Amino acid sequence: MADVMSTAVSGLLAFQRALDTTSQNIANAATPGYSRQRVELTTRPAQPYGSGWIGSGVQISTVARVYDSFLAAQVRSSASSLARYDTVATAAGRLDNVLGESSNGIAAAFRNFVNAFHDVASDPSSATARQALLSQAEVFVAQMAGYDSRMRSFASDINQQLQAGASAVSALASSLAELNGQITEAYGRTGQPPNDLLDQRDGLIDELSTHVDVSVVTQDDGAANIFIGTGQPLVVGRSATTLGVAADPFDPTRLMLAVRNNGAAIDISSQVSGGSLGGLLEFRAQILDPARDALGRVAAGIVEVINGQHARGMTLSGAMGGEFFAIGAPTVLASTSNGGGATVTAQIGAASGLTGSDYVLEYTGSWELRNATSGALVPLSGSGTPADPFTADGLRLVVAGAPAMGDKYRIEPTRDLIDGLALRISDPAAIAAASPVRSAAAAGNMGSGELTAPVVTDAAHAALRSTVTIEFTSDSTYMVNGSGPFTYVPGASVDVNGWRAQLNGAPAAGDRFTVADNTGGVGDNANLMAIIGALEAPALGGGTTAIADAATQLVSRIGTQTAQAQANRDAFDVVHQQDMAAQQSVSGVNLDEEAANLIMLQQAYQAAAQLIAVAQSMFDSLLDATRR
């Protein structure tokens, strides 16, 4: 009887706890991160009797959390990747929208600008066409500056997001360290797992994994040590590391992820690849910086081509053309750890040599230039003095002052060029449409010889616009300004005073040709035709890429990168949902299951209660029997 009673009571207590747990499961059916709990029932030790072992009821060994740490790690890993590619895809998509629009993107801006040159070439003395060209040039400059400032604002957004992300990670780290303490303490006190604290910690780690890639190592005392990136400890037991930002050693406006260790900030950006922070770093290094470099390179090409040819032309007022655009200079950033006092200045030497890469110039007893990404040595020619600068990859570098051993300078050739892009001329008449010199045959020439229009090869030649007379002394010899004679062959080039022209046809003795100042030549468009030709010629990439193609390449590269990031995001979205489903299938609450459990436990509880009634009636029977 006593045994029946105590067995029944053990059942009642066990089923009550089990019903408690079921109701907890039902109540938390919609709680994110909740792992269903299960009461683990075992039989109580049986009592020996002569006839054998009689059971003595049920006991609760533990309330277990149904949880698989392998599945949890998979969910975190896919969450990290998803957050990374989502960040890259979102940011790249914004850039893609800015640059790629076919009606007002960079390619269209360049097209409209070139067309305006054509319009002036058709009607060089028209003030309207000239004004339209200037307006279109202004629009072009404004559009380039607009892209540049959008991309700069992306860069400063990234700084802010890194800062915000780092402080979110730090806050999570300190919460996790605190939870570690509570969990260790609860374990130590009861020897039982504090399920809800564990769920809470897992939830925080899941959240952490969306910021950065994490790995978790659980200790025997229940604490979890958490590492980020490739193994940087973030939480060890009850102590947390603060993640922050620090300026790039070359560029104070560029923030990097860093941990503080004994007061010194250690840059861990290269170790972080996952999560939204990894995505931000990847977008900046792989997409944004190259895009800015490429856009700057396009601008450098346009400016070099137009300025170079414009200076060889003559304006409406008869002056030489001069510069059409102004543009910035390559950025040179000294490392904060430099010890010497050398200064390095860089200029674009030839836009066609530009590669779009960054470089590091280091003093190791002599100056060495390396590609900043690949680390490959770039051969330098020249001596680095203003008269004989170092030249490499389209750059001209001048060093002055005394460097210390190991001093480094980062050179970003084209990234900030557009910052200085501006129109140099504001007067429509200052567009140099005409050639400064023109050729003419003398009246009364007897032969059929012709002198082509002279092409300016050296705009700075002092005697460029002086009159030059070419006189044939026979049908096969000619004098140039009285010197000579030169032998005539059809197609012969005459190179004088910074211009070049060809003699063709069959001239007769005594025929004269002159090249003279193009005074009053307001209807001439020769220089514009040269500019248009040069803009369509392959001016970039070592003479392989036309400017319009470079702009198109920039757009399609960003499109490709965006498409790639979007594809990765979609893929990891699916992977992440599968991982979540796998984890949920183990740890999630199923209400039908709980309902079934509820029925079973309720029936068991009712049966155990009936046992007590049986024990009561057994006891009553015994009392009745002994009352007589």
Next chain:
Amino acid sequence: MRMSTLGSHYSLVNQMLRQQSEMARTQMQVSTQRRVLTPADDPIAAGRILSLETQISAYAQYERNTNAVQTRLSIEEQALADAGTVLRRVRDLTLQANSGALDDVSRAAIATELDERIRELQAIGNRRDASGEFLFAGHSTGTQPFVRTAAGMAYAGDQGVREVQVSPTQSVRTGHDGFDVFMDVAAGNGSFIVDAGALNAGSGWIAPLTVVDEAAWTGGSYTLRFVDAAGYEILDTSGVQVATGSFASGDAIDFAGVRFSITGAPAAGDTFTIAAAGRQDLFTSLDRLAATLRLPTGTERERAHFSTGITTSLGAIDAGLDHLLDVRAQVGARLNVIDNVNAARDGLELELQSAVSTLRDVDPVEAISRLVMQQNALTAAQKSFAQFSQLSLFDYL
């Protein structure tokens, strides 16, 4: 697999969200009629589209360029036609003046009309194009090219001709300079010129006929001198006798590959010159004609001078007409080039447009049927979600 309630709820919701975003994309494609909305949708196609659009835009520019060239060349053609009309009228006047029935007064009247025609020709040379530029001033389109000075008509323009690009590979000259059109005209019959000596006493006058042997005509200068009324000798520039002959009025004289005739009765000692044709501007030719028309014709000698002058002038007018025709033919050829370029460009533009359309535009039938399909799928997902949510064991407790 065991399903958790929350998990199946999420997966159903996610499914619907995904279907909705796909539907939104399709809807966007249908409403914009574009398959490639941003370069990321199809980076390779986007790159092609950009370069095709660059070409289309370039061709639109070439079309504008050809229109400008066409306008300018048409204006030039009209000017050349008008100049031709003037020269033909001058020719008629000259023939009229040469008829012999006219007295000095009538010829002077013709000379007055000729002066008017010369001014008309000058005005044609000073015509402007649609944007106010002087047509025949070369590059100096702001400078009036033809100005009369004490020494005759002067050309103040230059010999520049501008070119405009009309296709990726072709540029067309947009006109001719005034030197080329009015100044650089072959003198005489284009090969040689003849003249009578100013002091000739007889009534002989000379007319150039033709070149009979291109190879023999070396282009030197010669003087034909009458030894007596029936015989002549031909001297070169050093005075060395190179040929002799006997004279009959009006008969052709062949010498060094050229043929000319002397008519009338030259006196002994009269000289005529034969020289290589140089270049002479139209205005000088016409000015000389005007001067000839004002010459007195009272004596035989005077009439001979007059006849030589008229003959030379007729030759110069014919040469001028030929020259203008030449220039007009060049203009015509250029306009023809432009027509060809236009035709080729129209075809190419259409091709480029359709290439862009193939790359960028959505197939509306496909897109709309896709939209309907996606809509059906979403409806099904929504219905099954509602059904699925209603299933619960708790309903039976």
